[in-house]
Amino acid sequence: MTSVTQQTQKEVSLLSQLKYEHLIAGISGGVTSTLILHPLDVIKIRFAVNDGRLQSVPKYTGIVNAFTTIFNREGIRGLYQGVTPNVWGAGASWGLYFLFYNSLKNWLREGDTNVSLRASTHLLIASQSGFMTLLLTNPLWVVKTRLCLQYSNKKQYSSMIDCLSKIFQAEGIRGYYKGLIPGIFGVSHGAVQFMVYEELKKEYCAYHSQPINTKLSTIEYLMFAATSKLIAVATTYPYQVVRARLQRQYCDYTGLIDCIKRTWIYEGWRGFYKGLGTNLLRVTPATMITFLTYENVSHILLK
Structure with missing residues (x-):
């Protein structure tokens, strides 16, 4: 009876750390950076x-x-192919990620935002948050990928809803979860990024003898966000190439292993880093915008 009571208390304690402010701030950051980039x-x-x-x-x-x-060839619309599911996906992903991550983090700190956690703990809760977020948002990323790959001479989908409907009709629920396995590996990307970001903030505050929850300046948030993103991209980028190739409509790979093998055979190690320059050009400022927006909006709402 005692163990049941303790378990209930722990569950209630975790639920008490679910704060909508983190969800709204994360959505704001994701949507802002997506529309710009x-x-x-x-x-x-x-x-x-x-x-x-x-x-x-x-x-x-x-x-x-x-x-x-x-x-x-395609006008401004071509450059914004797939923007609707991207806005939905980025907003939902960042919102849910920040919600899950901060809820778990504050639960482990027992509600005391001044308590410092170890790097391994940040890595673990970021991985858990990323996995939960991926399960909820993978269908949106499949749709975004397919809409982005519609060329002016070959368009099968007229909108996000049309794409969702046709994927279900042709491929069933499994179609929404193509690229899920490399996406699960990709959870490590967010985990590394959040761990580095948290450690940079922690060490900076410790160096300046400030509480860990101190609101930092714009340039400090931008610097920490950019550094954490660059480290995460350098270590985990290949999974994004594999996931995109598995998610495209005219995919001729039989599975994850087949995609990796054929990429290696035909293109070598460079094949796993195709689009890296563009990715860095996009995700680095995107992360800076997202984290800066999140930090400022969350501080305003929580205040």
Whole structure:
């Protein structure tokens, strides 16, 4: 009876740390950065899925060439293909991630925001938060990928809802979870990023003898966000290439292992880093915008 009571108390304690402020602040950051930088996401995905073997896929010589080619052939709409599910996906992902992450973090700190956690603890709760978020949002990322890969001469989907409907009709629920396995591996990306971000803030506050929950300046948040993102991208980027190739509509891979093997055979290690330059050009400022927006909005709401 005592153990049941203790378990109930722990569950209630965890629920008490679910604060909508983190959800709203995360959504605000994700939506803001996505609306500003979506064209780079379109270019990154088109680079990532181009394995050099499909003649129907446009070839680009670089980021500037890709941008001008898409704009000339498809207009501004081409650069914003898939923006709707991207806004939904980014908003939901960042909102849920910050909600889960801060709830678990504050639960472990027993509600005391001045308590410092170890790097391994940040890594663990970031991984748990990422996994829960991925299960809820993977369908949106499948839709975003397919809409981004619609070229001016080959469009099958007219909207996000149309894409969701046709995927279900043709592939069932499993279609919504294509690329889930590499996405699970990709949870490590967010885990590494959040761990580095938290450790940078912790060490900085310790160096200046400040409480760990001190509100920092804009330049400090931007610097910590950029550094954490660069480290995370450098260590986990290949999974994004594999996931994008598995999620595209005309995918001819039989599974994760087949995709990895054929990428290695036809393209070598460079194949796993296609679109990396565009990705860094996009995700670094995107992360800076997202984290800066989140930190400021959450401080205002929680205050």
